[in-house]
Amino acid sequence: MELGLLYSRIREDEKMLLTELRDRGHEVTTIDVRKLQFDLNESPSEFDEVDIAFNRAMESSRIRYVAQFVDHYDIQVVNSPETARICADKVRGSLALKEAGVPTPDTEVSFDHESAIESIERFGYPCVLKPVTGSWGRLMARIDTRAAAEAILEHKETLGGYEHKVFYIQEFVEKPGRDIRVVAADGEPIAAMMRSSDHWITNVARGGRTEKFEVNDEVRDLAERASAAVGGGLLGIDLMETGDSYTVHEVNSTCEWKGLNQAVPEVDVPARIVDWIEHRAQEVAA
Incomplete structure (x- = not known):
């Protein structure tokens, strides 16, 4: 098996994986996705011998787009573009769980300050405001008061990116x-x-x-x-x-x-x- 390990940083997790793969005699091509140009027509030469690609890129945009391109080149990539797309977006993830009947916290999504306040007041305090993308618990906020809600929403509205204006509000479990x-x-x-x-x-x-x-x-x-x-x-x-x-x-x-x-x-x-x-x-x- 020729495995392509796609990465943007080799962490301890990837080091352990590489050691195990090489101990078993597998050929591994490590591919830094930050260094590549992904062409619509031809795959980068780094993929020439790759049978299956393991997508370990960091940041949601890289994860999603790398998976889509590798799949476009008819190389199996894990995880799949669809899985990457759903998991990289908390809204899509929550909808997928709910539609499958998997128990998940009550959640509301708003696109306006006043609508978000209404959701927060309906949930009561505390409740949780999360970014729609991101990991490691970054930019999550436990909201304990109306004053805190007003301040955090105003802060998010001024951050600039459109995703910050998607207010993903969840019950506090x-x-x-x-x-x-x-x-x-x-x-x-x-x-x-x-x-x-x-x-x-x-x-x-x-x-x-x-x-x-x-x-x-x-x-x-x-x-x-x-x-x-x-x-x-x-x-x-x-x-x-x-x-x-x-x-x-x-x-x-x-x-x-x-x-x-x-x-x-x-x-x-x-x-x-x-x-x-x-x-x-x-x-x-x-």
């Missing part, structure tokens, strides 16, 4: 100081962890602490359904506990697994991911 990240390959959980923090944002990138989470039947079912809703692939599926059940608040198309690999030492996460890539490559060959 009273999670017990933690949430759950499941890394799944085409809906099959590889491993899962709990992320806890004294702050309401529990992302590992923001200092969240991790520990192993045993995947139960309900979480396994939700991971499978959430994966199918966004088109499958290698995904980070985020859940919150709601009493005796769960809600899926986000599905990530380019998830990181360094923290997970540390939280579940009995599971070799990079090895399981390579198992999945090999299976995908066999399907391509067939």
Whole structure:
């Protein structure tokens, strides 16, 4: 198998993956997508020997457009352009989960300051305002008062980009100081962890602490359904506990697994991911 690893920065996650692939004897072409010109007619020469491309680019625009171009060149890319498109946009992601019957937090989207205030007041305080694109918990705001809502909305309106004027407002779920990240390959959980923090944002990138989470039947079912809703692939599926059940608040198309690999030492996460890539490559060959 000739794998093209598409990246914009080689993080610890990609280093672990490259080590596992090369230990198994696979040829890997590392392709920095920032250095390429993507032509409508011919693929860049870096793709000449690539059988399957693993899209590990960073930033939602790169992830989406790189996936579309590689697919246009008739090279299988994981995750698919459709999965990348849905997961890169929280509005599309929420709609996909809702349409598939996957439990997800109540959400409203507004395009005007006054409409957004009405949504916020309807949810009550606290509620959450999120950017429609982004990761690592950046630019998320817990809104506790009307004054805070007015200030944050005014700030977003002056930022300039049109996406900042899409107000994605969500109920505040009273999670017990933690949430759950499941890394799944085409809906099959590889491993899962709990992320806890004294702050309401529990992302590992923001200092969240991790520990192993045993995947139960309900979480396994939700991971499978959430994966199918966004088109499958290698995904980070985020859940919150709601009493005796769960809600899926986000599905990530380019998830990181360094923290997970540390939280579940009995599971070799990079090895399981390579198992999945090999299976995908066999399907391509067939």
